[in-house]
Amino acid sequence: MAEAEFTAAAFNRFLKEGKLMAARCRGCDSLALPPRSLCPNCHGSDMEWTPLKGTGRLAAFSCIAVGSTRMVQEGYDRTNLYCSAVVDLDEGVRVSAQLLGVEANRPETIRVGTPLKADYLDQDEEGKEAALAFRPQG
Amino acid sequence: MLSGKRRLGRGIAVVGAGMSRFGAFKDKASRDLFVDAFVDMQKSVDKGLDITDIQSIFVGNFSSDLFEGQGHLAPMMAEWVGLNPCPATRVEDACASGGVALRQGVLAIASGLYDVVLVGGVEKMTNLPTERVTDALAAASDVLYEASAGFTFPGLYAAMATAYMDKYGLGTEPFMHVAIKNHKNGGLNPKAQFNTSLKDLLEARKVRARDRGQPVPEWKTEMDFLNDPAANPLVAWPMRLFDCSPITDGAACLLLVAEEIAGNFTDRPLRLIGSGQGSDSSLLTRPDITTIGSARVAARQAYEMAGVASSDIKIAEVHDCFTIAELIATEDLGFFAPGEGAKAALEGRTARDGERPINTSGGLKSKGHPVGASGVGQVVEIWHQMRGEAGDRQLRDRDINLALAHNVGGTGNTCVVHIFERR
Ligand SMILES: [Zn+2]
Numbered sequence: 001m002a003e004a005e006f007t008a009a010a011f012n013r014f015l016k017e018g019k020l021m022a023a024r025c026r027g028c029d030s031l032a033l034p035p036r037s038l039c040p041n042c043h044g045s046d047m048e049w050t051p052l053k054g055t056g057r058l059a060a061f062s063c064i065a066v067g068s069t070r071m072v073q074e075g076y077d078r079t080n081l082y083c084s085a086v087v088d089l090d091e092g093v094r095v096s097a098q099l100l101g102v103e104a105n106r107p108e109t110i111r112v113g114t115p116l117k118a119d120y121l122d123q124d125e126e127g128k129e130a131a132l133a134f135r136p137q138g
Numbered sequence: 139m140l141s142g143k144r145r146l147g148r149g150i151a152v153v154g155a156g157m158s159r160f161g162a163f164k165d166k167a168s169r170d171l172f173v174d175a176f177v178d179m180q181k182s183v184d185k186g187l188d189i190t191d192i193q194s195i196f197v198g199n200f201s202s203d204l205f206e207g208q209g210h211l212a213p214m215m216a217e218w219v220g221l222n223p224c225p226a227t228r229v230e231d232a233c234a235s236g237g238v239a240l241r242q243g244v245l246a247i248a249s250g251l252y253d254v255v256l257v258g259g260v261e262k263m264t265n266l267p268t269e270r271v272t273d274a275l276a277a278a279s280d281v282l283y284e285a286s287a288g289f290t291f292p293g294l295y296a297a298m299a300t301a302y303m304d305k306y307g308l309g310t311e312p313f314m315h316v317a318i319k320n321h322k323n324g325g326l327n328p329k330a331q332f333n334t335s336l337k338d339l340l341e342a343r344k345v346r347a348r349d350r351g352q353p354v355p356e357w358k359t360e361m362d363f364l365n366d367p368a369a370n371p372l373v374a375w376p377m378r379l380f381d382c383s384p385i386t387d388g389a390a391c392l393l394l395v396a397e398e399i400a401g402n403f404t405d406r407p408l409r410l411i412g413s414g415q416g417s418d419s420s421l422l423t424r425p426d427i428t429t430i431g432s433a434r435v436a437a438r439q440a441y442e443m444a445g446v447a448s449s450d451i452k453i454a455e456v457h458d459c460f461t462i463a464e465l466i467a468t469e470d471l472g473f474f475a476p477g478e479g480a481k482a483a484l485e486g487r488t489a490r491d492g493e494r495p496i497n498t499s500g501g502l503k504s505k506g507h508p509v510g511a512s513g514v515g516q517v518v519e520i521w522h523q524m525r526g527e528a529g530d531r532q533l534r535d536r537d538i539n540l541a542l543a544h545n546v547g548g549t550g551n552t553c554v555v556h557i558f559e560r561r
C-alpha cells in the first residue's frame with residue numbers, strides 16, 4: 001500500500017482517526033516527529049508511517065493568559081487560562097499540544113515530568129480538524 | 139557547516155551608528171522611523187558622510203507586511219533617505235533580522251564588491267491591537283506544529299522557562315532580577331521606551347494613586363511590585379508583563395566600511411572582528427530547551443574568528459526578548475556555566491557595576507523591541523559605550539576594548555553574534 005505523504009495534513013487526518021503517527025526511517029530506524037519525507041538523522045528518503053503509543057511525560061509548558069486569536073475565540077482569556085505543553089513521548093520524540101485535566105489557572109500546581117496520555121479532540125465533529133491534546137495519566 | 143577558524147576577506151569597521159527613539163509613535167510609519175535613525179547615524183560620523191558614498195543598503199525587518207500592510211520595504215527605505223538607485227535588500231530572520239542584515243553588510247564588504255554599506259533595521263508594530271501583534275509574532279514559530287497547540291510567542295519562551303526552572307530547581311526570582319536590572323539601565327537611556335527604573339515607576343504609581351484618592355499600593359521594593367499580580371499580570375506562566383519586552387516602533391542604522399578607508403570617516407572606528415550565525419529546528423523538536431543551539435554555534439564561530447575568549451568580552455548586548463532569554467544567552471555565550479546564569483543575575487554580576495555588564499542600554503526589555511531593528515540597535519549601544527559617548531549610562535570603571543552583540547530570531551531558530559574591538 002502506498003504511504004500517505006509525510007505532511008501536516010496527513011498527520012492531522014490520522015489524528016481525526018484517533019491515531020498519533022510519526023514518520024520512521026527504514027534506513028536507520030529513526031523516528032521523525034513532526035513527520036517529514038527526509039530522515040533528520042541519516043538524510044535518507046525511505047520513510048514509513050508508524051503509530052505511537054500516545055504516552056509520555058510533560059517536558060515544558062506554559063499557562064497562557066494572553067492567548068492567540070484562535071484560543072480567545074474558544075473562550076480562553078486572562079481569567080480562564082489554557083495550558084500549552086511540550087510532551088516527551090515514550091518513543092523518544094517530542095510533540096506540542098494543549099494540556100487538559102490540569103488547573104491552568106494555578107500553574108504552580110503543574111509539574112514537569114508528569115506522565116501524560118494523548119486525547120483526540122473534535123474527532124467526531126464533521127468538518128472540523130482534529131486537535132491533539134494530552135491529559136495526566138490515571 | 140563551517141569548521142575551524144575562518145576569516146573575513148577584508149577588515150570591516152563601523153564608522154557611524156544611530157537610532158530613532160524607541161516607543162509607540164502613532165503618526166510615524168516605518169519610513170519616518172528609518173529617517174530618524176539615518177539622520178542620527180549621519181550625525182555620528184566624525185568626519186561627515188557624503189551619502190553618495192553609500193554603495194548598498196541592507197534592511198532588517200520582520201514583518202512590515204503584517205504590521206503595516208507594506209511589503210518590499212528596502213527600496214522604500216533607500217528612497218526616503220535619498221539612496222536610490224543603490225541596491226537595497228530586505229533581510230528577514232524574525233527578531234534576528236537586524237543582526238543578520240548586519241552580517242549581510244559585513245559579507246558584502248568582505249567580498250570586495252562594496253566599500254561602504256548602510257545597515258539598517260526597522261519595525262513599526264503599534265498599529266495593530268495586542269492580539270494581532272501576538273498572532274503576527276507567532277508567525278515566527280512553527281505555525282503547523284507549535285502555534286496549533288495554542289502556543290503564543292511568549293508562551294514558547296515561557297515553556298523554556300519552565301524547563302529551566304525544573305532543571306535547576308529555581309523559582310521566578312532570577313527572572314525578576316533581570317527585569318529590575320534592565321529597567322534600571324533603561325532609566326539612564328533617553329531613547330528607551332521605558333526610560334524609568336522600576337523603583338521610580340512604582341513610586342510614580344503610588345503618587346498617582348494618592349492624587350486620585352485611590353488606595354495606595356503597599357509596594358516597598360521592586361520585588362513587591364513584581365510579585366503583585368495587579369501591577370505585574372501574567373502573560374504566559376511563568377512570564378509576567380515585566381518579563382516581556384514591549385511592542386515597539388523604532389529603527390536603527392550603522393555605517394560599515396572597509397577597514398582601509400575607515401580613516402576617511404573617523405579616527406575612532408570600531409573594528410568588527412568576529413561574526414557568527416547558526417540555525418536550529420523549531421523548539422518542540424529540540425532535545426534540550428534550556429539552551430539555544432544556534433547561539434552556541436554562532437558564538438563559537440564569532441570567538442574563533444575574533445581570536446578571543448568569552449572571558450575577554452567586557453560588555454554584551456544580548457537578546458532579552460523575555461527575561462528567561464537573557465539568562466540562557468549569558469550561558470550560551472560562555473559567560474556563565476549552564477544553570478549559573480540565574481545565580482549570576484541574582485548576585486548582580488551582570489549589573490552595570492558587576493563583573494560582566496549585560497544590556498547597559500536597558501536591553502530589549504526596557505529599551506524596546508522593534509523586532510527587525512533590535513539587532514542593529516544593540517550595536518548602537520556598543521558604539522556609544524566603546525567610544526565613551528553613552529552619557530549617563532557610560533561605564534567609566536573599565537576599558538571597554540571588546541564587546542559582543544547577540545541577536546536571536548524566533549525561539550532560537552536563528553542566532554547571530556558579532557564581536558567588536560576598539561584599539
Ligand atoms: Zn534515517
